[in-house]
Amino acid sequence: MGFSMLHEIILLAAVFCPLTVHAISPIRPDVREELEKIQKEHFVHENDFSGTYMDFVPKALRWELAFILSFELRVNALDANGLKKIQQALGLDDGNTVIMKRNLTNLEGKSLPLNGREINVTTLDLSENQIDEIDKDAFGGFINLHRLYLDYNRLSHMAVGVFNPLMKLKYLSLHSNNLQSIDTVRFPENSSLEELFLINNHITNLPEGSFENLRKLNNLHLSRNHLQILHEDAFRGLSSLKHLMLRENCIKHLPRGIFRELGELSHLDLEHNLMEFIDSEIFVGNEKLFSVLLSENRLTTLHPDTLVHLKNLETVMLDSNQLVEYNFSGLHTRTIRLTDNHLTELQFNPNATHIKAQGNKIERILVPSTVNLIDLQVDSNKIEDLGNITTISTLTALYIANNSISDLPEDFHKLTRLSTLDLSHNHLTHLSFSSWTTNFSLTSLYDLRINGNNFSHLPTNFLDFFPNLQYLYICKNPWNATFLHSFSEQCIGRNITLNNPNDPTNDCSN
Numbered sequence: 304m305g306f307s308m309l310h311e312i313i314l315l316a317a318v319f320c321p322l323t324v325h326a327i328s329p330i331r332p333d334v335r336e337e338l339e340k341i342q343k344e345h346f347v348h349e350n351d352f353s354g355t356y357m358d359f360v361p362k363a364l365r366w367e368l369a370f371i372l373s374f375e376l377r378v379n380a381l382d383a384n385g386l387k388k389i390q391q392a393l394g395l396d397d398g399n400t401v402i403m404k405r406n407l408t409n410l411e412g413k414s415l416p417l418n419g420r421e422i423n424v425t426t427l428d429l430s431e432n433q434i435d436e437i438d439k440d441a442f443g444g445f446i447n448l449h450r451l452y453l454d455y456n457r458l459s460h461m462a463v464g465v466f467n468p469l470m471k472l473k474y475l476s477l478h479s480n481n482l483q484s485i486d487t488v489r490f491p492e493n494s495s496l497e498e499l500f501l502i503n504n505h506i507t508n509l510p511e512g513s514f515e516n517l518r519k520l521n522n523l524h525l526s527r528n529h530l531q532i533l534h535e536d537a538f539r540g541l542s543s544l545k546h547l548m549l550r551e552n553c554i555k556h557l558p559r560g561i562f563r564e565l566g567e568l569s570h571l572d573l574e575h576n577l578m579e580f581i582d583s584e585i586f587v588g589n590e591k592l593f594s595v596l597l598s599e600n601r602l603t604t605l606h607p608d609t610l611v612h613l614k615n616l617e618t619v620m621l622d623s624n625q626l627v628e629y630n631f632s633g634l635h636t637r638t639i640r641l642t643d644n645h646l647t648e649l650q651f652n653p654n655a656t657h658i659k660a661q662g663n664k665i666e667r668i669l670v671p672s673t674v675n676l677i678d679l680q681v682d683s684n685k686i687e688d689l690g691n692i693t694t695i696s697t698l699t700a701l702y703i704a705n706n707s708i709s710d711l712p713e714d715f716h717k718l719t720r721l722s723t724l725d726l727s728h729n730h731l732t733h734l735s736f737s738s739w740t741t742n743f744s745l746t747s748l749y750d751l752r753i754n755g756n757n758f759s760h761l762p763t764n765f766l767d768f769f770p771n772l773q774y775l776y777i778c779k780n781p782w783n784a785t786f787l788h789s790f791s792e793q794c795i796g797r798n799i800t801l802n803n804p805n806d807p808t809n810d811c812s813n
């Protein structure tokens with residue numbers, strides 16, 4: 304792991320802090336690459352948030368960075384060893400950290416044998432014990448404590464007021480306990496708490512004012528509980544909240560005003576719940592929303608007004624719902640995911656750059672007059688006609704496998720920026736470019752997939768149209784054996800990899 308590069312990231316973070324997403328976007332490619340490497344090494348691909356995620360990066364940057372880097376992986380957690388390595392590399396272990404893993408069960412003042420040194424302890428890690436009770440005086444001496452980890456214990460309740468002495472506490476993690484109610488996690492007025500992790504407990508409801516005294520709270524993680532009932536004023540007072548994670552609960556209904564006071568909210572994750580309907584005024588007052596994640600619910604409709612007013616919205620995830628139609632043409636969003644719904648029509652917004660809508664029933668694609676789309680993924684739909692898509696001259700990647708395409712339109716050559724084109728599993732039989740009025744070549748194309756069609760021959764000069772092709776997938780076609788033999792030799796001559804056997808995502812490798 305490149306220490307110097309990490310150092311640079313910290314510097315970068317410090318320079319820009321507090322950061323906006325736009326400030327990070329032009330992050331230097333080599334720094335980005337290094338971050339991606341760290342991410343691959345250390346982040347687990349899980350719907351889980353350990354609460355220790357990139358502790359070294361200032362909060363303002365942390366999530367945005369994570370979001371950019373882990374977009375595809377939906378990475379939310381850093382494994383403990385990874386974190387330790389990073390912290391060690393950064394010299395973040397300030398000596399004031401106390402870790403106690405001794406199968407502690409009941410936490411009383413005297414079970415923390417620190418001989419008065421606790422006054423300087425800033426981090427206390429009591430995770431992975433068997434603590435089921437915490438007495439009121441347990442944390443009496445820890446007046447400088449900033450971080451408290453109680454993950455993986457058996458807490459079902461704590462004495463009321465247990466956190467009262469911890470006026471400097473910024474970070475509390477109660478991941479994976481048996482908490483059933485939020486009552487025992489009450490904080491005193493003017494609490495300093497910025498991050499609260501309650502992931503993987505058994506909380507079923509959030510009553511009025513559940514987090515009332517947490518005016519500095521930035522991140523609230525309630526994923527993987529059994530939340531069903533949220534009071535309209537459950538989040539009252541959370542005027543600094545930026546990240547609210549409610550994924551993997553049993554939420555059916557959100558009261559209309561529930562996010563009303565969350566003026567700073569930027570990331571909202573409601574994935575994997577049971578919502579069928581969302582009030583069109585639910586996000587009134589949440590002008591800073593940057594990403595709204597609603598995948599894996601049961602939404603059948605989403606009123607166009609719900610998200611249209613959000614000028615900072617960059618990402619909307621609606622995968623695996625039951626949307627029959629969704630007109631998002633007024634959205635400001637750049638990235639939209641609508642995979643596995645029941646859409647028959649795709650009508651996208653002018654500022655979208657990435658759209659994924661695989662596994663719908665899309666027949667029609669309505670393209671706005673100005674368009675910035677660079678990545679369109681519409682595999683497994685019912686598209687027959689590529690006509691409208693060929694007007695999107697900004698496209699660099701088009702995935703349109705498993706549709707009903709039998710022909711390429713004559714102006715297909717207008718997609719001059721295409722670098723990846725997946726036409727596999729369609730009904731293509733013939734490509735007779737010779738009849739096209741324009742002599743064309745797609746000079747950017749390097750990955751072309753026409754496997755799973757009905758080709759027996761290709762035009763003799765086929766490869767001339769794609770002078771920079773590197774990968775070509777042609778398996779699962781009824782090739783004429785003579786043609787295939789000579790074509791394969793042409794490919795070898797041009798250094799084109801056929802049916803890349805090293806690519807596990809294609810069906811030519813088996």
Ligand SMILES: *[C@@H]1O[C@H](CO)[C@@H](O)[C@H](O)[C@H]1NC(C)=O
Nearest residue numbers: 403404405406407431432433
């Ligand atoms: C904690 O308990 C487990 C099982 O009960 C045991 O394997 C482990 O050695 C104990 N750890 C300590 C530090 O006592």
Ligand SMILES: *[C@@H]1O[C@H](CO)[C@@H](O)[C@H](O)[C@H]1NC(C)=O
Nearest residue numbers: 399418419420421422423424
């Ligand atoms: C706490 O830390 C300060 C300096 O950081 C030091 O002067 C003081 O002696 C420490 N107190 C204890 C009880 O260790």
Ligand SMILES: *[C@@H]1O[C@H](CO)[C@@H](O)[C@H](O)[C@H]1NC(C)=O
Nearest residue numbers: 470490491492493494516518
């Ligand atoms: C909380 O802060 C306010 C304003 O700073 C102050 O008036 C109030 O007394 C504080 N409350 C407590 C319990 O410290």
Ligand SMILES: *[C@@H]1O[C@H](CO)[C@@H](O)[C@H](O)[C@H]1NC(C)=O
Nearest residue numbers: 607611630631632633634650
């Ligand atoms: C979609 O919404 C836009 C305005 O946001 C409107 O102009 C357009 O007519 C709508 N399309 C359909 C098919 O309703």
Ligand SMILES: *[C@@H]1O[C@H](CO)[C@@H](O)[C@H](O)[C@H]1NC(C)=O
Nearest residue numbers: 614633634635636652653654
């Ligand atoms: C599209 O982006 C441009 C420039 O980034 C911006 O001025 C415009 O308001 C955006 N339009 C919408 C509908 O988001």
Ligand SMILES: *[C@@H]1O[C@H](CO)[C@@H](O)[C@H](O)[C@H]1NC(C)=O
Nearest residue numbers: 666667668669670688690691
């Ligand atoms: C192409 O777009 C036009 C209008 O923009 C629409 O009427 C037509 O149905 C679209 N065709 C396809 C195949 O998407």
Ligand SMILES: *[C@@H]1O[C@H](CO)[C@@H](O)[C@H](O)[C@H]1NC(C)=O
Nearest residue numbers: 662663682683684685705728
């Ligand atoms: C092709 O698309 C249909 C729906 O249009 C889907 O049911 C099927 O599983 C897809 N096949 C593959 C191989 O993706």
Ligand SMILES: *[C@@H]1O[C@H](CO)[C@@H](O)[C@H](O)[C@H]1NC(C)=O
Nearest residue numbers: 737741742743744764767768
């Ligand atoms: C098309 O252009 C290529 C080079 O770009 C050239 O070799 C070929 O002869 C041209 N074909 C026709 C029919 O003009």
Ligand SMILES: *[C@@H]1O[C@H](CO)[C@@H](O)[C@H](O)[C@H]1NC(C)=O
Nearest residue numbers: 709730731732757758759781
């Ligand atoms: C496949 O191509 C052959 C001719 O090469 C044609 O007879 C047949 O109808 C085609 N099948 C489909 C499903 O398009």
Ligand SMILES: *[C@@H]1O[C@H](CO)[C@@H](O)[C@H](O)[C@H]1NC(C)=O
Nearest residue numbers: 759760782783784785786787
């Ligand atoms: C394959 O194509 C060649 C011409 O390219 C033709 O002579 C031959 O008959 C074809 N073979 C079969 C089995 O169709």
Ligand SMILES: *[C@@H]1O[C@H](CO)[C@@H](O)[C@H](O)[C@H]1NC(C)=O
Nearest residue numbers: 773794795796797798799800
């Ligand atoms: C073919 O590719 C290999 C490795 O990608 C490269 O070493 C070689 O120089 C290439 N040959 C030609 C003729 O481009």
